[in-house]
Amino acid sequence: DTGVSQNPRHKITKRGQNVTFRCDPISEHNRLYWYRQTLGQGPEFLTYFQNEAQLEKSRLLSDRFSAERPKGSFSTLEIQRTEQGDSAMYLCASSPPPRTSGSYEQFFGPGTRLTVL
């Protein structure tokens, strides 16, 4: 079991640049979530994929944010024209189908820490 992996672990960028993060979920987990965590706060939900379909997006996900999950495997989260307020830890989590995990337990990756200068 390799767990959920995220790359890169750290990203420093200048304001206005575009960044892309990748998440590789646990194999056979068809559910994938992105969360954002700012310093001293709990994670906040951004978006949810079931297989390749993006089924829910938070109001936190502005037009500058886009997420994809082609073929229902890995997922990418892109932020365009980054702003200093985007600085945060971006967490990815995956979950197996409810029939095997009726509690919707989520397994988290180590996160990507974004710093926008």
Place this chain on the structure above:
Amino acid sequence: AQSVTQLGSHVSVSEGALVLLRCNYSSSVPPYLFWYVQYPNQGLQLLLKYTSAATLVKGINGFEAEFKKSETSFHLTKPSAHMSDAAEYFCAVRGESNTGKLIFGQGTTLQVKP
């Protein structure tokens, strides 16, 4: 709307003392509740979960939590703190939509003094 409130952003205990981290939730549906732990610069690790079975839930590393519907609480306890328990702890409730998203509290930082 669902929400989670963790009382006390910082809790400090001595090694060997009881750990009590408080969590209250709001939910219009029977809740699924979780406690996660986060060590510095790491992701979240599940400690335990409540899924409408036994109200006293045992988790990893000696932690347990009790679901009390009348108090809308799900407090986390451990009889004897270890130095390695120092971390940030998050309580979460499953969202009402069928996506299974989690709604987290703001977290409690546990400090363990020698």
